[in-house]
Amino acid sequence: MALKKVSEKQIDQAIQDLHELAYNLWHSWNPAAQRIFQELSPFFWEDTNHNSVEVMNWISGPELKGRLQNPDFFTRVAAVCKSYRDYMKPKGTWADKHATALKHAPVAYFSAEFGLHESLRIYSGGLGILAGDHAKSASDLGLPLYGISIFYRQGYFRQQTSNEGWQQEFYPTFDPARLPLRPVNDKKGNRIICSVPIGNTNVDFQAWAVGVGRVTLFLLDTNLPQNSQFYRDLSAHVYGGDQVNRIGQEILLGIGGVRLMRKLGINPSIFHMNEGHSAFLTLELLREQLQAKKPLVEAQAFVKKHCVFTTHTPVPAGHDKFDRGLMEAHLGPFASSMGMSIDDMMAYGRVHQESPGEGFTMTVLALKMCRVANGVSELHGRVSQEMWKDLYPDIQVSKVPIGAVTNGVHITGWTSPTASQFWSTQLGPKWIEKFRDGKYWKETLESKKLSDAELWGLRTALRRELVEFARRRLREQNLRHNTNDVAMYDNILSPDVFTIGFARRFATYKRAPLLFRDLGWAIKVLTDKEKPVQIIFAGKAHPRDDAGKHFIQEIINITKRVDLFGRVVFVEDYDINVAKYLVSGADVWLNTPRRPMEACGTSGMKVMMHGGLNLSTMDGWWREAYDGENGWKIGEDTTASSDQLQDDLDAASLRAVLENQVIPLFYDRGKDGIPHNWLKRVRHAMASLVPVFNTDRMVVDYTQKMYLPEGSKRK
Ligand SMILES: *Cc1c(COP(=O)(O)O)cnc(C)c1O
Numbered sequence: 135m136a137l138k139k140v141s142e143k144q145i146d147q148a149i150q151d152l153h154e155l156a157y158n159l160w161h162s163w164n165p166a167a168q169r170i171f172q173e174l175s176p177f178f179w180e181d182t183n184h185n186s187v188e189v190m191n192w193i194s195g196p197e198l199k200g201r202l203q204n205p206d207f208f209t210r211v212a213a214v215c216k217s218y219r220d221y222m223k224p225k226g227t228w229a230d231k232h233a234t235a236l237k238h239a240p241v242a243y244f245s246a247e248f249g250l251h252e253s254l255r256i257y258s259g260g261l262g263i264l265a266g267d268h269a270k271s272a273s274d275l276g277l278p279l280y281g282i283s284i285f286y287r288q289g290y291f292r293q294q295t296s297n298e299g300w301q302q303e304f305y306p307t308f309d310p311a312r313l314p315l316r317p318v319n320d321k322k323g324n325r326i327i328c329s330v331p332i333g334n335t336n337v338d339f340q341a342w343a344v345g346v347g348r349v350t351l352f353l354l355d356t357n358l359p360q361n362s363q364f365y366r367d368l369s370a371h372v373y374g375g376d377q378v379n380r381i382g383q384e385i386l387l388g389i390g391g392v393r394l395m396r397k398l399g400i401n402p403s404i405f406h407m408n409e410g411h412s413a414f415l416t417l418e419l420l421r422e423q424l425q426a427k428k429p430l431v432e433a434q435a436f437v438k439k440h441c442v443f444t445t446h447t448p449v450p451a452g453h454d455k456f457d458r459g460l461m462e463a464h465l466g467p468f469a470s471s472m473g474m475s476i477d478d479m480m481a482y483g484r485v486h487q488e489s490p491g492e493g494f495t496m497t498v499l500a501l502k503m504c505r506v507a508n509g510v511s512e513l514h515g516r517v518s519q520e521m522w523k524d525l526y527p528d529i530q531v532s533k534v535p536i537g538a539v540t541n542g543v544h545i546t547g548w549t550s551p552t553a554s555q556f557w558s559t560q561l562g563p564k565w566i567e568k569f570r571d572g573k574y575w576k577e578t579l580e581s582k583k584l585s586d587a588e589l590w591g592l593r594t595a596l597r598r599e600l601v602e603f604a605r606r607r608l609r610e611q612n613l614r615h616n617t618n619d620v621a622m623y624d625n626i627l628s629p630d631v632f633t634i635g636f637a638r639r640f641a642t643y644k645r646a647p648l649l650f651r652d653l654g655w656a657i658k659v660l661t662d663k664e665k666p667v668q669i670i671f672a673g674k675a676h677p678r679d680d681a682g683k684h685f686i687q688e689i690i691n692i693t694k695r696v697d698l699f700g701r702v703v704f705v706e707d708y709d710i711n712v713a714k715y716l717v718s719g720a721d722v723w724l725n726t727p728r729r730p731m732e733a734c735g736t737s738g739m740k741v742m743m744h745g746g747l748n749l750s751t752m753d754g755w756w757r758e759a760y761d762g763e764n765g766w767k768i769g770e771d772t773t774a775s776s777d778q779l780q781d782d783l784d785a786a787s788l789r790a791v792l793e794n795q796v797i798p799l800f801y802d803r804g805k806d807g808i809p810h811n812w813l814k815r816v817r818h819a820m821a822s823l824v825p826v827f828n829t830d831r832m833v834v835d836y837t838q839k840m841y842l843p844e845g846s847k848r849k
Contacts, residue, residue, distance in 0.1 A: 158345035185253035226275025239403030240278035244412035255289035267544035271829035273347030281351035301692030388414030408494030416503035600719020626700035635720025725750035
């Protein structure tokens with residue numbers, strides 16, 4: 135079929151649309167849109183970690199015009215832009231039907247980090263990814279929601295490792311003009327400036343807007359010339375600083391976030407605190423009420439009615455706590471401005487009101503000032519009830535008002551382009567609307583229409599993509615280390631070998647080296663001639679977590695052993711892009727947190743759409759998800775009397791399950807070379823997990839349990 139000639143006017147429109155599209159991360163969950171930017175400049179697309187704005191910046195007007203003269207390319211651009219425009223003007227979304235009460239009373243979702251896309255490095259780990267996926271699903275569901283976070287000019291650190299395997303951190307500075315950010319201006323086009331009180335200083339901040347489909351995320355930024363250098367740097371790093379930096383950032387996020395909403399005329403009915411970092415927002419809301427001459431009791435009730443809180447941390451040490459001196463220095467004048475002494479204010483963050491030595495805990499503030507609170511899995515909900523029971527001395531632990539909403543992942547955002555193409559071909563483009571439908575998935579996955587051969591075809595394609603990605607990255611890493619023969623990295627790993635993925639923050643409770651506790655066993659199993667195994671690791675340790683860095687070093691030392699060379703690799707600089715390759719290519723996703731430290735965990739959910747299987751301790755989401763046949767468990771659903779004992783038991787269980795069940799099943803092949811019994815498990819895993827552990831289900835849960843006003847209709 136001959137394509138029609140493209141008119142000048144159509145081209146101008148397409149150029150305008152492409153510029154618009156570059157600034158909306160909607161493209162991060164739409165492979166056809168990604169392909170457009172990739173095609174425009176394959177080099178800059180790779181080189182900038184898939185940054186659409188950079189690609190557009192690097193292409194001249196005349197070139198873009200020329201490229202669009204190609205009718206084939208133009209047709210695809212026009213189709214993508216049309217689906218974007220249709221998406222942005224929705225009719226009949228889920229929220230239109232089921233959350234009408236929020237239509238003119240949106241949710242303001244506060245999170246210290248947002249993991250939306252690999253080009254926007256303002257996240258450190260799971261908390262941020264969850265916030266990003268929450269925003270994407272809110273957009274898909276048509277839920278009126280604004281995100282509030284911080285523009286970290288240097289983000290979280292970039293990771294390299296030294297020749298000795300020790301983590302090195304470095305911090306490139308971002309230029310906002312080269313990111314999918316737009317300045318937040320008033321109607322006249324002037325930059326909006328707000329301020330927050332930190333001690334006796336009024337610190338000014340500006341804001342940037344990020345389009346996340348229909349949702350807007352606002353990023354607060356103190357890097358303004360009128361601030362002292364000290365305060366310009368306040369928002370430089372994600373969790374980078376000391377206590378002084380931390381409290382300043384949290385004042386910016388909580389108090390500043392509310393002030394920005396007011397300045398913009400946005401009137402949220404719900405303030406959702408994703409973790410305690412933003413809990414100072416409750417004090418700002420309280421101040422507003424007191425300023426409007428409400429009596430304290432009423433003012434508090436008002437704040438409580440509009441705030442909801444999600445806790446994420448199952449250990450006391452993980453909760454921000456500020457001592458009285460620090461609080462007085464930073465919030466003393468703010469307390470006075472609302473007619474409070476610093477001790478009055480301290481009481482809001484203390485478990486025991488009258489204990490003068492007790493610090494101010496952000497989680498306590500959030501719990502005292504919210505309408506409902508939740509943990510992020512059923513077990514974590516219970517652990518949180520136990521942790522905070524002293525706040526509710528008059529009730530039983532099981533009645534402590536902390537519920538549970540189990541996390542999910544944003545399915546289309548985490549489905550690789552290859553897998554997405556596969557499902558579209560198999561099921562039609564409708565699969566995107568259907569993954570929440572358990573019956574549909576079950577029937578689809580049990581139907582003969584989807585053959586084992588095709589499913590295996592997907593697995594082998596994805597495994598090769600991962601192996602080649604790892605080879606490329608290992609080659610680059612080792613060029614830096616002046617390795618003489620980097621060509622040998624072209625042949626490490628194998629697309630035919632059973633592949634385990636392990637990638638996450640290198641917090642010690644996640645126990646990355648667990649598999650190597652019996653090194654002799656590991657060498658024997660990994661290098662087996664008939665049934666070999668390979669493992670790809672990635673992950674960052676927090677800059678001040680030396681124990682975590684030792685774990686990285688231990689893994690890197692293993693990757694350098696002659697007897698394991700090319701079988702175990704460590705890919706540096708874990709981020710969303712690395713995660714995407716790993717979760718799609720791995721046959722098994724290994725997860726070894728020490729129970730019950732993993733509040734939920736989400737990386738294992740990302741393998742579902744790619745035909746990967748989970749092998750995990752019975753912690754977080756997995757103890758809810760595991761049904762005996764949709765993956766494997768390590769150890770039991772119990773906690774041992776000591777960490778040492780727990781580690782021994784779990785390591786032994788991991789070895790046994792791998793050696794006796796997982797590996798033999800993978801290599802159990804039919805005459806056609808296909809592991810039919812393995813694929814049976816894969817089908818069952820997809821059917822049972824996809825409809826539940828996704829953020830559409832999660833955001834619906836949040837809307838029904840936490841966002842909708844009491845008494846409004848709940849379906
Ligand atoms: C999914 C993800 C995480 C969170 O994974 P967990 O399993 O919860 O540890 C962290 N970092 C990145 C880059 C991710 O993609």
